[in-house]
Amino acid sequence: MSGTADLRDSYDVAVIGAGPAGMVAAAICAGAGLSTVLLDEQAAPGGQIYRAVGETPVRRPAVLGNDYWHGERLVRALRASTAHYVPGATVWSLSREREIGVSIAGGARLVQARRVIIATGALERPFPIPGWTLPGVMTAGAAQILLKSSGMIPQGRTVLAGSGPLLWLLAWQYLNAGAKLDAILDTTPRANRKAAWPHAAAFLLSPYFRKGLRLLLSVRRRVRVVAEVGDLRAEGEGKLQTVAYRVGDGVETRLSADILLLHQGVVPNVNLAMSVGIAHRWDEDQLCWTPVVDGFGGTAVDGVAIAGDGAGIAGAWAAEERGKLAALAAVRALKPDARREQLPDEMQVRLALAQVERGRLFLDRLYRPADRFRLPEGDTLVCRCEEVSARQIVETVALGCTGPNQMKAFLRCGMGPCQGRLCGLTVTELIARARGVSPAEVGRYRLRPPVKPITLGELAVLPKSEAAIKAVVRG
């Protein structure tokens, strides 16, 4: 793996994240003659959706499915471009002047860019049920990463629980791979169907419809599916032993289990964007914070754009198109004389985007996670790092604490190494419910660099001005 020495001091364009949006954007910018760096935290390009697509040990293509292998084309295009792709590069800061702090193999440095495209994608929505911190409980996305990058499948009694396309896709891939699944506990509320129905027509025209339906039916034929699960707990001494659930308000059923894989949708990975001061709005359809961007992913921070799911969840195909749009804006700004034939046609991109975004609202409504699974109660941990419970949050609201930043000061929630990635949404929503106001009014954690850990040693050797040194020396 290369180190920071291979990086230049400055680039025309820096793209952060090598998922579909980042790969496409970097290849286009480089193709237009802009000096382009693509910084990615993983060891290989693809992001999470195409994780390890170039080197997965899963040899049979049918296991992971055609949509996964599509990622190979994007990786090839990236590799064929002159973009400087840097794996193992952790971006820990971005300033409003577009100075990027990046660490590679334990060494940090600063890189300047005229344009920055943030393509940091999505992460799984927190699923705070009792026992979700027990060993043996992990996310469906984590399990899928183990499959893609290591060819690993569950051994022992395995339960999938939650809601949303990824849960079904994982089940399908597992069955293809020969894994045995004990049950799928579907937590999708029945009422969601009614809410989604008005948007069904649009979804019928979506490319996701036929594929999704086929996959769903295929899984249902082979695994026991329990619908309308309204209550879910993981139990065990030191590790998962039992999954307890109820259908609706019915009697509790207990399953012995070694592995519980949870999923209830994905949300934008906003930490870097928030830390540079990009405005975010509460998205009531997707129940998350979404950055405020224009039609090219541009933000109010000069020269900084967001592409892909980090700009609002729309899926991998949309991410590609949004990557193209962000790249187009960068090229137009920095190289207005770039030859048109080197660039994607904006109209075509927008048509393609409209096509793949069709039916999104149907999916959002259908798979909207139930309140019960977003708003925990009692001793259920909200902040995994600092072990702060739902009860503590609610009691502290009663003390007069109105928002997540004061909550953080009082209880330390969000102060651990994950920096609120796994508790931020829950804390905001819990405060909102306790106060009887909207999450938008409650607000969110204020985030500051470093958004990923960096050692003090790395930080200490970065360049600093005389004024900065003088500011910290005391007589």
Place this chain on the structure above:
Amino acid sequence: MFRRLPDAGEARLAVTIDGKPARARAGDSVAATLLAAGVDHCRTTPVSGAPRAPYCMMGVCFECLVTIDGVGNRQGCMVPVEDGMAIEIQHGRREIER
């Protein structure tokens, strides 16, 4: 907890987990190596001492913190495993010497 698919290639790398020899496959992360080796938990928390295991596998949850080659609190899911690595369970707060 997890097993490798037959076509996933051989685990040729030799590592130690808390001093005991284990095998790892080139291309795996340290966290995947621990899961493949059947390790129950990779750390205990600095707050209550509760056991935790890898949760997200993509670098966001910090549950897979382990000591690698004497350096504490490293994200196991973000570190590619290497031959000869000494992996240790992280017990609570790290120590400044390691």
Place this chain on the structure above:
Amino acid sequence: MNATTSHDVAVIGGGLVGSAIAWGLAKAGQRVAVLDEGDIAWRASRGNFALVWVQSKGLGMPQYAGWTVRSSNAWGGFAEALKAQTGLDVCHQRPGGFHLALSERELEQREAMLKRLHNQPAMQRYDWEIVDRERLRRMLPQIGPEVVGASYCPLDGHVNSLRLLRALHVGMRQLGVAYLPNHAVDAIAWRDGEFTIQSSGGAVRSGKLVLAAGNGNARLGPMVGLAVPVRPQRGQIVVTERTAPFLNYPVVTVRQTDEGGVMLGDSLEEAGFDATVGTGVVSAIADRAVRMFPLLARLNVVRTWAALRVMTPDGFPIYDHSATCPGAFVATCHSGVTLAANHALALAPLIAEGRLPPEQLEVFSARRFDVPAAA
């Protein structure tokens, strides 16, 4: 809260200064309302370094040194009282503290400054000393080769300042204080011995008024005949992951918290109302910390932040009582942690009685800034 409710005292500001005073007022039997802003506000109380610090304070105003020593001495009892009432341990510790020097020149400057401080007339006597490298190593074994020595004062200590803020809020609640968040103050009127405070959350009336709004006091003071010349001064802080205990004493810019994180401070920057973190300053903080304790280089940084100190022109606190609106007080300082014990136990009872005795507190009046500059 509707305008018909009248309180004995309204405290504007729910940070450490306002909360400590409100807690003390409630203990003294006053019916208190605290008007605070919302979740996003300039809150030094969430961004401070949490030292209870004595050494080096008071050069230019020996009475401030005395006031600080008094608070430091009262802190143990204050922490006990909070724990007894709320069950929350604010982890106050007073092992003495160090100020490390990274060169002979720094050490000489340090010693000269402390001598000037202690040679002031009317300076309260307390122990301090310069410690050479050999002795220092026995107390702080992890110091790096560049550390030549330190100043030490046994009165210095530290506390968990976020838990202090929480304990004060829990304590206020238990004492019946009306805590009113989202009450940003727009205007204050005084008539017939009563204050009417217009805020974003409605009007509040009270017999007395305490301005404890930090940098907001500059705007609020003139509404009740008080000049409060304060300005923001930025400080940036770095904190590491939790680490097993290794540092037994607080150092003025390096301390290990009870939770295990190592806090590294802190910058002094004139940046107006801008709490942006800058990589250069944070790097300079890290550099000095690593030179003091080289093993720190291995630790991961989990957070950095910037907060705004509340600075007066001479750096000393302002405690004042309005001449034109009797019953209106102001309390402002940049040492809300160190002075919390005084604010709760000494200042609040005086405000409850309605006067600041000149022999004690006249020196802290903002009238000291009215003196025309010498020709």
